[in-house]
Amino acid sequence: VIYKSAQELVLDDVFVELQGFIPQARVYLKLEHFNATGSIKLKTALHIVGHLERLGRLAPEVSELVESSSGNLGVALAMVCRQKGYRFTCVVDPNISESNAALIELFGGNVVRVSERDENGGYLGTRIRQVRAILESRPQAVWANQYESPGNVEAHFSRTAASVFGTLKDLDFLFVGAGTCGTLMGCARYIRHHQLRTRLVAADPVGSVSFGYPPSARHVPGLGMSQRPPLLEEALVDHLIRVPEAEGVQWCRRLVAEHGLFLGGSSGIVLAAMQRFAPRIPSGASCAAIMPDGGLPYLETIYNDAWLAEKRLADDEMPALRGAAAVRMRRRALAGSEHA
Ligand SMILES: Cc1ncc(COP(=O)(O)O)c(C=O)c1O
Numbered sequence: 067v068i069y070k071s072a073q074e075l076v077l078d079d080v081f082v083e084l085q086g087f088i089p090q091a092r093v094y095l096k097l098e099h100f101n102a103t104g105s106i107k108l109k110t111a112l113h114i115v116g117h118l119e120r121l122g123r124l125a126p127e128v129s130e131l132v133e134s135s136s137g138n139l140g141v142a143l144a145m146v147c148r149q150k151g152y153r154f155t156c157v158v159d160p161n162i163s164e165s166n167a168a169l170i171e172l173f174g175g176n177v178v179r180v181s182e183r184d185e186n187g188g189y190l191g192t193r194i195r196q197v198r199a200i201l202e203s204r205p206q207a208v209w210a211n212q213y214e215s216p217g218n219v220e221a222h223f224s225r226t227a228a229s230v231f232g233t234l235k236d237l238d239f240l241f242v243g244a245g246t247c248g249t250l251m252g253c254a255r256y257i258r259h260h261q262l263r264t265r266l267v268a269a270d271p272v273g274s275v276s277f278g279y280p281p282s283a284r285h286v287p288g289l290g291m292s293q294r295p296p297l298l299e300e301a302l303v304d305h306l307i308r309v310p311e312a313e314g315v316q317w318c319r320r321l322v323a324e325h326g327l328f329l330g331g332s333s334g335i336v337l338a339a340m341q342r343f344a345p346r347i348p349s350g351a352s353c354a355a356i357m358p359d360g361g362l363p364y365l366e367t368i369y370n371d372a373w374l375a376e377k378r379l380a381d382d383e384m385p386a387l388r389g390a391a392a393v394r395m396r397r398r399a400l401a402g403s404e405h406a
Contacts, residue, residue, distance in 0.1 A: 073149060075102035076109055078229040081354070084325060088340065090349040094234055096226075099329070099360030103142040103169075106358040109221040110248055111142035114210050115150065117217035123208050126151035132200050133157070133210040134193035136245070136287035137166035138359055143210060144175035155207070157196045159189030161287045163363035186281035187273070188292025212246050214296050222252020223259075226356065231256065234354050237264045239347065241355035243289045243336045244270045244277075247298040249356060254302035265304040269339030272310045279308065285377045286311045286368065288332035288358060305346075307339035312379045314338045315368045318361065322369075323385040328361035331368050 069075050077100040084093040098106035115131070118124050124131070130153040133143055140156035147154035154175040158167060170177050178200070184191025194213075201207050212218050226249060230240065240257075242250045250268055257264050273282035274290025276298060284290050314335030321327045321337065336355050347353065367373045371390045374380040 071149070072102045073108075073112060073146060076112075076225065077101055078109075078225055079233060081233060082327070084327075087325075087337075088344045088347055088353065091238075091344075091347045091351040091353050093340070094352070094354045095327070095333075096230060096354060096356045097329075097360075098356065098358050103138070103145050104359060104362070105138035105142065105330075106226065106249065106356070107138040107142040108145075109225050110139055110212060110218050111146045111210075113217035113221035113224075114212060114215045115143070115146050115152075115217075117215055117220070118208060118210070124150075124152055128206055129153070130155060130204060130207045131210050132197055132207045133212065134190070134197050135162075135212070137162040137363065138288065139210075139212055140175065140177075141166050141169045141173070144170045144173035147175065148173045155200060157193045157200070159193055161189065161285060163287065163367065165363045165365075183283075184292055186275055186292040187283050188281065188290075190292045194293075212248065218246060218248030219251045219255065219297060222249045223256050224252075227253040227256035230354055230356070231260070231262065231264075234352065236352060237262075237354055238351040239265050239267055239343075239353040241267045241269060241336050241340050241343075241353065243332045243339075243356070243358065244268045244274070244295070244298070245289050245291065245332070247276070247295040249358070251297050251299060251302065253356075254299070258302060266302070267305045267307060267339065267343055268303045269336045270306060270308050271314065271335055272308050274308075277306050277308075284311060285379065286314060286331035286335065288330065289335050305343065307342050309335050309338040309342065311335065312381055315374065315379050316381065316384050317341070318364075318368055319385050319387055319390070322361070322387060329357050330359035330361055330364055332359070333357040334368070 080097045087093045101108040134157045157178045180192045271290040273284040276291045317337040318334030
């Protein structure tokens with residue numbers, strides 16, 4: 067397959083069957099890390115920028131796109147802006163993977179870091195306050211605003227969901243993680259628009275306030291919000307499964323050990339939600355789940371034993387991964403050489 071440009075490298079038809087994950091059902095994972103920027107967010111970036119372009123709000127060389135991101139959208143917007151000639155500034159928090167922060171800069175984006183927690187113990191409120199301050203101080207700045215942009219939902223209605231239902235006919239359950247809820251609502255609207263019988267199951271980490279539960283500190287980027295997501299229409303979601311982050315991390319590591327799949331933290335949370343929901347899945351059912359990114363950006367965090375211990379996300383059930391201990395040793399060695 068020859069693609070015309072990197073932006074067209076949206077590999078939307080990649081699924082893998084996960085044998086034995088739910089013994090009585092077939093389980094298909096939609097893998098999103100083969101997209102050019104390593105995550106599902108390339109589609110979100112393209113549609114958000116497309117939406118602003120249609121409104122005439124972006125001018126090459128002049129406009130500066132600004133966004134608050136947990137990482138993946140920042141990388142995708144940085145790449146798209148570079149290609150289209152827009153300047154880009156990304157407001158990030160301490161949960162961003164350092165490789166994603168570096169990638170934003172490699173693509174020419176400007177990274178602004180916030181470190182103060184908001185009133186709900188997360189960083190979203192602080193990030194958005196920082197975005198607003200930038201918008202006020204620079205007249206050429208335009209907010210991408212993934213939290214409200216119709217482009218966010220449209221991306222997943224027209225691409226992600228279309229690919230899921232085009233590939234997997236007669237799906238009984240679709241599991242989707244909830245961040246901004248662009249993916250979730252894109253799928254929900256597709257199901258409703260096409261009057262499908264598929265039940266939509268949302269996965270949300272414990273500590274997220276998205277569905278009205280109390281806030282607490284979270285460490286895995288991508289899923290959960292510390293403010294209610296404006297895009298979320300709860301009535302379009304059939305089931306909600308809340309998952310402690312530690313359980314999601316454990317499933318990421320089990321996937322490496324047992325299935326040879328190396329995925330990101332939010333994927334583990336969605337897989338943990340599937341396991342929690344499994345007793346309600348009838349025999350012979352067919353299930354799909356969206357896996358937003360791969361494991362590489364998380365080598366230093368969820369695949370690192372020392373980080374898990376520090377964040378109290380480790381538990382006794384966690385499969386030991388030799389490489390995860392090695393990451394710890396490499397870090398110690400590096401720290402040692404810095405002090406030398
Ligand atoms: C790794 C990862 N997973 C899940 C999500 C959530 O997707 P959405 O914002 O469409 O709800 C994001 C969004 O940033 C993400 O980066």
